[in-house]
Amino acid sequence: MHPRISARVLIDLIEERRFGVEYQPIVSLADETIIGYEALARFYNGDGTTLAPQQVFDSLHASPLTLYKVEHEMKRLQLLHAPTEGLRLFVNLDPDAFESGLNGQANPLVTLLAAHPRVVVEIIENSTISDAEISETMASAFAGSGVELALDDIGATQS
Numbered sequence: 765m766h767p768r769i770s771a772r773v774l775i776d777l778i779e780e781r782r783f784g785v786e787y788q789p790i791v792s793l794a795d796e797t798i799i800g801y802e803a804l805a806r807f808y809n810g811d812g813t814t815l816a817p818q819q820v821f822d823s824l825h826a827s828p829l830t831l832y833k834v835e836h837e838m839k840r841l842q843l844l845h846a847p848t849e850g851l852r853l854f855v856n857l858d859p860d861a862f863e864s865g866l867n868g869q870a871n872p873l874v875t876l877l878a879a880h881p882r883v884v885v886e887i888i889e890n891s892t893i894s895d896a897e898i899s900e901t902m903a904s905a906f907a908g909s910g911v912e913l914a915l916d917d918i919g920a921t922q923s
Contacts, residue, residue, distance in 0.1 A: 769815065769823040777820070778834065782808040785841050790854065800852035800884075803842035825860060832864035836873060843880050853880065856888045856916055859898040862905075871905055878909035886916035 769777075777783065783806060790800040807815040824831040839855060846853045857873065865871045877883050885906055887899055906913050 767819070768826070769819055773809065773815075774820070774823055774830075776810055777807055777815070778830070780810070782810070783834075783838065783841075784808075785838070785845055787845075787847055790852075798849075798851065800854060801847050802854040802856075802886075803846065804856070805838045805842075821858060828860065828864040831858070831861045835861035836865065836876065839873060839876055843876070843883070846880070850882065852882050852884050854884045854886050854914065854916075856886045857902070858888050859902055862902045863898045874905045874909050874911070877906070878911050884912040884914050886914045888916055
């Protein structure tokens with residue numbers, strides 16, 4: 765786990781919308797063609813320097829509703845600016861952010877992501893065994909909406 769970012773920096777990041785998206789191509793080893801993209805969150809300090817995304821998300825875990833709000837906004841941006849080549853778009857999703865969006869109704873993250881025809885939701889690699897029940901609920905919700913799920917680097921340290 766990374767050291768937490770101060771509340772002042774997080775508030776500035778959210779209020780000033782100091783975040784964006786990067787798309788990394790996923791390349792076939794067989795023929796070196798691009799077969800999809802992974803949408804990645806990017807965050808910036810007021811001076812334009814980058815903040816490690818994992819450090820931001822680790823810090824946001826102290827406020828589940830804020831974590832959910834930032835995750836929802838990030839997914840909205842990732843879909844809005846996605847490459848339009850008809851290829852799959854892989855997006856990471858934190859089970860804790862998903863759980864924070866549950867309010868007795870359909871989860872807004874499911875609704876948002878299910879509207880994109882090529883999206884594949886990846887359960888993030890820092891998911892731990894304690895997230896297993898949440899991940900199972902998340903998998904069921906996405907399966908019911910027709911959204912594909914993938915595991916992102918499961919088995920890595922802290923997974």
